[in-house]
Amino acid sequence: MMLLEIDNLSLNFRTRSGVVKALEDVSLSVGRGETLGVVGESGSGKSVLSFAVMGISDAAATVSQGAIRFEGLDLLKAGPSDLDELRGAEMAMIFQNPRTALNPIRPVGRQIADVLLRHAGVTRAQAQDKAVEMLARVRIPDPERRAKAYPFEMSGGMCQRVMIALALACSPKLLIADEPTTGLDVTTQAAIMDLVGELARESRMATLLITHDLGLAAERCDRIAVMHAGHVVEVAPTAELFARPRHPYTARLISTTPRPGASLAALEPIPGSLPDLRGELAPCRYSARCHLYQAECDAGPLPRQDDNGRMVACRRPA
Amino acid sequence: MRPLLDVVDLCRRFPVGKSQLHAVDMISLHVMPGEAVGLVGESGCGKSTLVRMLTRVLDPTEGSIRFDEREIGYIPAARFTRTPDRALIQMVFQDPTESLNPRFTAFDCIADPLRRLKGPWTTAGLKARVEDLAGMVGLPVELLGRFPHQLSGGQKARVGIARALGPEPRLLILDEPTSALDVSVQAVVLKLLDDLRRRLGVSYLFVSHDLNVVRLLCERVIVMYLGKVVESGPVEAVFATPRHPYTKALLSAIPSRGEEGGPRIRLSGEPRSPIDPSPQVCRFFGRCPLGADACQTEMPELREMGEGHRVACHTPMD
Ligand SMILES: Nc1ncnc2c1ncn2[C@@H]1O[C@H](COP(=O)(O)OP(=O)(O)OP(=O)(O)O)[C@@H](O)[C@H]1O
Ligand SMILES: Nc1ncnc2c1ncn2[C@@H]1O[C@H](COP(=O)(O)OP(=O)(O)OP(=O)(O)O)[C@@H](O)[C@H]1O
Ligand code: SF4
Ligand SMILES: [Mg+2]
Ligand SMILES: [Mg+2]
Numbered sequence: 001m002m003l004l005e006i007d008n009l010s011l012n013f014r015t016r017s018g019v020v021k022a023l024e025d026v027s028l029s030v031g032r033g034e035t036l037g038v039v040g041e042s043g044s045g046k047s048v049l050s051f052a053v054m055g056i057s058d059a060a061a062t063v064s065q066g067a068i069r070f071e072g073l074d075l076l077k078a079g080p081s082d083l084d085e086l087r088g089a090e091m092a093m094i095f096q097n098p099r100t101a102l103n104p105i106r107p108v109g110r111q112i113a114d115v116l117l118r119h120a121g122v123t124r125a126q127a128q129d130k131a132v133e134m135l136a137r138v139r140i141p142d143p144e145r146r147a148k149a150y151p152f153e154m155s156g157g158m159c160q161r162v163m164i165a166l167a168l169a170c171s172p173k174l175l176i177a178d179e180p181t182t183g184l185d186v187t188t189q190a191a192i193m194d195l196v197g198e199l200a201r202e203s204r205m206a207t208l209l210i211t212h213d214l215g216l217a218a219e220r221c222d223r224i225a226v227m228h229a230g231h232v233v234e235v236a237p238t239a240e241l242f243a244r245p246r247h248p249y250t251a252r253l254i255s256t257t258p259r260p261g262a263s264l265a266a267l268e269p270i271p272g273s274l275p276d277l278r279g280e281l282a283p284c285r286y287s288a289r290c291h292l293y294q295a296e297c298d299a300g301p302l303p304r305q306d307d308n309g310r311m312v313a314c315r316r317p318a
Numbered sequence: 319m320r321p322l323l324d325v326v327d328l329c330r331r332f333p334v335g336k337s338q339l340h341a342v343d344m345i346s347l348h349v350m351p352g353e354a355v356g357l358v359g360e361s362g363c364g365k366s367t368l369v370r371m372l373t374r375v376l377d378p379t380e381g382s383i384r385f386d387e388r389e390i391g392y393i394p395a396a397r398f399t400r401t402p403d404r405a406l407i408q409m410v411f412q413d414p415t416e417s418l419n420p421r422f423t424a425f426d427c428i429a430d431p432l433r434r435l436k437g438p439w440t441t442a443g444l445k446a447r448v449e450d451l452a453g454m455v456g457l458p459v460e461l462l463g464r465f466p467h468q469l470s471g472g473q474k475a476r477v478g479i480a481r482a483l484g485p486e487p488r489l490l491i492l493d494e495p496t497s498a499l500d501v502s503v504q505a506v507v508l509k510l511l512d513d514l515r516r517r518l519g520v521s522y523l524f525v526s527h528d529l530n531v532v533r534l535l536c537e538r539v540i541v542m543y544l545g546k547v548v549e550s551g552p553v554e555a556v557f558a559t560p561r562h563p564y565t566k567a568l569l570s571a572i573p574s575r576g577e578e579g580g581p582r583i584r585l586s587g588e589p590r591s592p593i594d595p596s597p598q599v600c601r602f603f604g605r606c607p608l609g610a611d612a613c614q615t616e617m618p619e620l621r622e623m624g625e626g627h628r629v630a631c632h633t634p635m636d
Binding site for chain 1: 332334335358359360361362365366367412413414415416456458460463464467468470471472473475476494497498499500501502503505506508509512527529530531533534535567568571572582584585588589590591592593
């Protein structure tokens with residue numbers, strides 16, 4: 001049994017202008033100590049998926065099918081108190097919008113101490129010390145004094161690191177990291193990802209690393225799942241995905257990443273855009289943009305070939 | 319040609335208890351008409367504080383800001399919103415979630431500065447202009463009726479960019495505009511910015527942690543470390559032969575999918591505190607792999623190393 005198993009999850013949002021089919025038939029799993037990357041264009045459903053796992057979806061969301069199991073427990077059926085117990089202690093999330101996700105009127109050190117008090121069974125003094133230690137580990141200079149700062153007194157990247165400290169404080173079994181290092185320079189990013197990697201090894205923490213930085217994903221993930229318009233279109237071990245992408249979208253995504261030294265003229269956006277997720281959608285949501293499209297692609301649900309840990313959802317995979 | 323933006327000895331300090339946090343410490347820089355200047359540096363080094371002063375949403379402690387030969391540094395931020403220069407200097411903020419009004423639809427977020435700074439508009443004219451701007455940044459028009467919480471991170475980021483472009487600024491200051499964008503949308507936005515610069519002579523100050531993007535878009539780059547400029551110069555020169563040990567470490571840490579690039583330089587040692595820093599000690603001392611005696615007794619000044627390439631280090635690298 002994997003630590004986290006997502007089975008055939010479909011999720012919709014009600015809006016004033018119709019139902020947005022944000023996730024359809026999403027299946028993924030993460031094992032202990034494993035880092036699974038989730039990549040894909042903006043709007044492809046990466047954050048919506050992580051909110052669903054954390055049980056904090058928008059009020060307008062409904063899950064129309066599927067299951068999310070954490071250590072065998074079905075999270076979609078679990079009661080609110082069970083989920084509260086899990087969140088923060090067993091599974092923790094680093095949000096994409098760091099400053100707005102922190103409590104604006106509580107010093108950052110306190111916020112970290114609060115989680116420790118709630119979940120780690122420590123004294124207040126121990127919690128304070130551990131909070132300062134966590135700030136140091138995420139490389140906040142002068143952690144003792146900066147622990148007293150409020151989020152508005154910190155830079156964007158510092159808020160992001162505070163949130164990382166907050167998420168890692170209780171050594172969760174599962175870390176969901178939604179673009180955890182976008183606000184960080186590459187040297188700080190490397191230090192933070194080393195820290196996450198250390199915890200993954202030491203305490204077998206599983207990580208769901210959501211990013212659109214393919215370089216980062218290549219460096220840090222064991223396996224990568226590629227999402228497009230609410231579908232998982234490909235899953236593969238990292239090296240294999242880059243060496244031999246099978247889904248045309250994956251190939252496109254890889255070739256669009258600017259190489260160091262490339263020129264602006266050489267950058268080619270992926271043609272077309274994500275389809276409007278309201279109303280009728282083709283079985284393959286990439287078909288309108290795909291250079292391999294044939295009429296057969298519209299013939300019912302896509303086959304999912306599953307071999308040697310690779311999955312691809314396409315009629316005409318490479 | 320005269321600089322469009324000319325900044326001399328700019329400082330911003332924040333009180334922290336009885337002490338002072340030196341967020342921006344005696345920074346001078348300029349941006350020429352039609353020039354794209356990149357601003358990079360470690361998380362927390364003062365980039366957002368600096369650019370928030372330049373766009374006059376934050377008041378400087380000391381120093382001068384000249385825009386188009388007019389001194390604007392002394393105009394209080396609250397009053398600057400009512401000057402005609404407001405339309406000419408626009409900013410894309412680092413955290414789109416924080417900077418978009420949650421009660422405005424995406425349409426109104428983009429239309430708001432147009433209504434205030436341009437116009438008068440007819441309803442149809444405004445609608446056409448907003449849709450045009452959305453199209454320019456690759457934001458599907460069907461998303462314009464949505465509220466920020468109904469949009470993904472990258473969709474909100476595009477709303478922020480469209481909003482800043484609306485008033486047709488002469489100087490656009492972008493704080494991490496591409497960090498929430500996937501590679502495909504990023505390509506669209508970078509090409510758009512480059513096109514506006516070539517066609518209309520728009521100038522950019524472009525804050526980014528993505529060094530590949532800085533290299534693609536900018537002609538000149540400024541490297542900051544803990545409140546100070548440590549290196550600046552033409553992009554090719556700085557990337558090919560970084561002179562400051564911090565720049566060198568930064569460039570070595572770019573994730574590159576293992577294709578090229580030398581070994582990553584890991585900075586060890588504690589970063590210095592920005593609170594009451596010593597005016598005599600180089601800010602990088604303690605983490606610097608080169609650190610010599612002079613570094614502890616004398617703050618290095620920026621010195622010309624050839625063709626506009628300047629570095630502040632006692633033992634510049636070659
Ligand atoms: N409350 C909501 N109501 C309607 N649509 C929503 C809502 N929340 C998200 N969506 C839509 O669901 C889709 C997936 O959004 P999500 O935030 O998961 O994207 P993402 O993959 O995280 O993208 P990004 O990389 O830009 O953060 C988007 O098209 C978004 O507009
Ligand atoms: N209102 C404030 N009060 C106190 N300190 C502040 C305030 N605003 C910023 N600072 C401090 O000033 C320093 C510079 O912050 P700034 O946001 O300019 O950094 P940055 O270079 O933009 O970093 P990042 O890349 O992480 O966004 C930080 O140490 C921050 O904590
Ligand atoms: S199913 Fe057809 S249209 Fe879809 S990605 Fe595969 S080849 Fe392209
Ligand atoms: Mg997201
Ligand atoms: Mg910043």
